[in-house]
Amino acid sequence: MKTCLLATALAALLPATAVAHFQLNYTEDAMIDRPGDVPMGLIFWHPFENGHVMDMGVPQEFFMVHNGEKVDLSDRLEPASFTGAANEAAAYRATVPVKRSGDYVVVTVPAPYYEESEDLFIQQITKVVLNRNTLPTDWDQPVGLPTEILPLNKPYNVIVGSTFSGQVLAEGEPVPGAEIEVEYMAAEPDLEAFATTKPTAQPMPGGSVVVIADQNGVFTFGIPKAGYWGFAALGSGPVTEHEGKDLSQDAVIWIRAEDMK
Template sequence: MALLFVTLICGPAAAHFGILIPSDNMVMADDPRTITLNLSFSHPFEQAGMELKTPTKFFVQNAGSKHDLKSTLQPQTIMKKPAFSCDYAIKRPGIYQFVMEPVPYWEPAENCFIIHYTKTVVTAFGDDDGWDKEVGLKTEIVPLSKPFALYCGNLFQGIVKMNGKVVPFAKVEVEFYNKD
């Protein structure tokens, strides 16, 4: 199940999302140790792609360290539009939080610039401590339930924060990634 984190900068969203999907969100001992991350911008339910410009930032946070991955991005076509991918070798057990900060874009319907801060969490080799840690993004959803291994009917909960402070009653838009 793909989990999409959404924009909270400007009022109601226009149903497009920054998407960061790993080939495996639970890497086990018998799994390949290299995962592929696909970065795109789209209307996920309709499977309608949009152009993703080179992100401002793309990094992974693991074991208290942040590693810039922007130089590893490879151009791809996802949903018939320009996008990116990255192969990442998992080297040790733990939680890997991958983050994309795309270039802001102007949304005329909202009369503002929007940034889709996008985060996904991968657990490796059974060590899943730390999935609830903040990365420190300007706008972030801090999970209250494990954001990986969610199956149909499961519930994801999180706390919306902006500049490190809770945003009570924030409107969050979630859309099904209608790939299958």
């Protein structure tokens, strides 16, 4: 209940431009054909509106889980500057070693970001699931984060026109009534240039797209368009303060939707 009240209070305080912050763990594809090191961009951005990019500090953790084994990837992080439509900001390049068949749950625990306009910190603990050879291994298992979204659909095999469901967890327990902000990656990054591309959609006129989880922390959202969709459970984490200021510790997951052909 305390977590739910915090999320509600933070959502009321933040303007539309602030709540649209989304941490990206971006790869060009979620389904990996060949073994090797997969390029990834870690970017803190507004990808739906192709808007302002925020400076990232050094991530507290960067790792993957494959076949139940946690592998530290922090030595694969490389500081870089990402160029958005409005500005440049500090971000990170990385590579993910995808070799054997199965799922690769890639997690970024970023340093808390200070939002000066609201005098609070934001920490978006973010995961994305890559897969090789269509063998499911880890996608439906929690990875032990302070807060996370557990997918209830295979997150790299979502069909446009169907739905995606997830369960919001904090310290392994469901978060009833969690508020989840939905983001479409309208402008997918060019990883070679490390810059934005032309957006393929515009934000909705009603502002941020939001869904509310039920008493078991479960939410469902209909997927209208192919591409990457992000879901952020606002203030769902147990940590509510950083350096003497309020902290919104959010759980983020990105999924990949495809048209049926």
